[in-house]
Amino acid sequence: MFAIAAPCVASCCAACACEACRSVVSGIGRRSARIAYCGFFALSLIVSWILREVAAPFMEKIPWINHFHQTPDREWFETDAVLRVSLGNFIFFTIFAIIMVGVKDQKDPRDQLHHGGWMLKIVGWCMSIILMFFLPNGIVSFYETISRFGSGLFLLVQVVLLLDFVHEWNDKWVRKNELFWYIALFVISLACYVATFSFSGLLFHWFTPSGHDCELNTFLIVLNLILVFVFAIVALHPAVGGSILPASVLSLYCTYLCYNGLSSEPRDYECNGPQRQSNTVPTGTLALGLFTTVLSVVYSAVRAGSSTTFLAESSSSNADKPLLPLNKVDDQDDEKKDEARPVKYSYAFFHIIFSLASMYSAMILTGWSTSVGGSGKLVDVGWPSVWVRIVTAWATAALYMWSLVAPVLFPDREF
Numbered sequence: 491m492f493a494i495a496a497p498c499v500a501s502c503c504a505a506c507a508c509e510a511c512r513s514v515v516s517g518i519g520r521r522s523a524r525i526a527y528c529g530f531f532a533l534s535l536i537v538s539w540i541l542r543e544v545a546a547p548f549m550e551k552i553p554w555i556n557h558f559h560q561t562p563d564r565e566w567f568e569t570d571a572v573l574r575v576s577l578g579n580f581i582f583f584t585i586f587a588i589i590m591v592g593v594k595d596q597k598d599p600r601d602q603l604h605h606g607g608w609m610l611k612i613v614g615w616c617m618s619i620i621l622m623f624f625l626p627n628g629i630v631s632f633y634e635t636i637s638r639f640g641s642g643l644f645l646l647v648q649v650v651l652l653l654d655f656v657h658e659w660n661d662k663w664v665r666k667n668e669l670f671w672y673i674a675l676f677v678i679s680l681a682c683y684v685a686t687f688s689f690s691g692l693l694f695h696w697f698t699p700s701g702h703d704c705e706l707n708t709f710l711i712v713l714n715l716i717l718v719f720v721f722a723i724v725a726l727h728p729a730v731g732g733s734i735l736p737a738s739v740l741s742l743y744c745t746y747l748c749y750n751g752l753s754s755e756p757r758d759y760e761c762n763g764p765q766r767q768s769n770t771v772p773t774g775t776l777a778l779g780l781f782t783t784v785l786s787v788v789y790s791a792v793r794a795g796s797s798t799t800f801l802a803e804s805s806s807s808n809a810d811k812p813l814l815p816l817n818k819v820d821d822q823d824d825e826k827k828d829e830a831r832p833v834k835y836s837y838a839f840f841h842i843i844f845s846l847a848s849m850y851s852a853m854i855l856t857g858w859s860t861s862v863g864g865s866g867k868l869v870d871v872g873w874p875s876v877w878v879r880i881v882t883a884w885a886t887a888a889l890y891m892w893s894l895v896a897p898v899l900f901p902d903r904e905f
Contacts, residue, residue: 576852751879
């Protein structure tokens with residue numbers, strides 16, 4: 491009797507488990523599709539990291555991947571595994587971005603596709619990852635090349651979103667027109683400047699050690715401090731009429747990017763003081779670095795999906811509504827139910843953000859695909875990573891300065 495009942499019980503348990511998973515995923519999708527898509531992206535990073543550590547021995551045996559006369563180093567296969575997972579993720583989100591072009595209201599059938607069908611999406615996402623390991627190396631190499639440009643676009647979007655957030659934060663508190671909020675603005679600005687100059691002092695201590703020729707690091711730190719002073723001077727100029735809060739926050743952010751860049755210098759570089767003595771990093775540090783990358787990417791995607799500056803779809807105007815309604819109240823209620831509500835954000839652009847983020851995460855995990863062999867298993871280490879961070883800081887400074895001076899130079903245009 492037990493032998494007969496056991497398979498039935500096991501089958502029922504498996505069916506209940508699958509139904510529970512389907513219900514949980516569908517529930518998440520109904521509440522916030524963005525959370526579910528962020529889950530896909532975070533999972534892709536975890537899969538990339540795991541395959542980077544364990545997939546090399548298996549990939550060496552795949553003939554259409556390892557068709558070289560001389561087998562490449564292990565690091566080559568680790569990088570290739572990360573790129574293939576990233577390519578699958580990129581294709582998954584790019585397909586959704588193309589499908590979602592032009593979605594204006596929630597009556598569009600594609601709105602249901604965006605928010606539902608999660609079991610089908612899970613299968614599709616898994617298949618998109620698996621199929622990438624059947625592609626020839628030439629396609630992956632081409633994707634590696636374009637990923638550098640896509641990563642640059644993602645970093646640019648990050649900077650724009652940060653500027654939008656800081657200006658929105660400042661305007662919101664200023665509009666309250668109360669002493670408390672003015673004091674809060676001053677306190678936070680002061681704290682940001684204290685942190686900026688304290689952090690800069692630590693950068694001099696860590697990355698310009700005595701007895702070594704560290705002119706490059708000194709130049710980068712000093713240039714960053716010059717930008718900090720320029721931010722404050724321009725923001726407080728009477729012709730600009732800016733605020734000190736955005737200037738202080740951007741100063742701290744640029745200093746953080748400077749630190750990020752300097753800490754990405756090769757471990758054997760004599761001016762990389764904190765990391766000079768070790769060629770490896772603890773697993774906990776690696777996990778923390780990957781976790782902060784996930785947070786940064788997910789924040790950018792979520793904010794891009796909710797930004798009202800340039801991502802929201804235009805809603806219908808109230809100007810077409812009659813001043814004197816002719817129908818009964820019940821008829822108006824029925825019309826409101828049938829009225830198509832506009833979507834809250836651009837679905838297509840939201841998926842594009844994840845496509846670009848897939849490229850960016852691949853570059854982070856592979857050291858921008860040029861530090862293989864020099865950085866080993868380190869995340870985001872090498873001269874390409876250094877210059878990407880530094881150039882991002884300069885781009886942030888340029889965009890912020892433009893946001894201040896553009897209204898003065900072109901007063902007839904709206905910014």
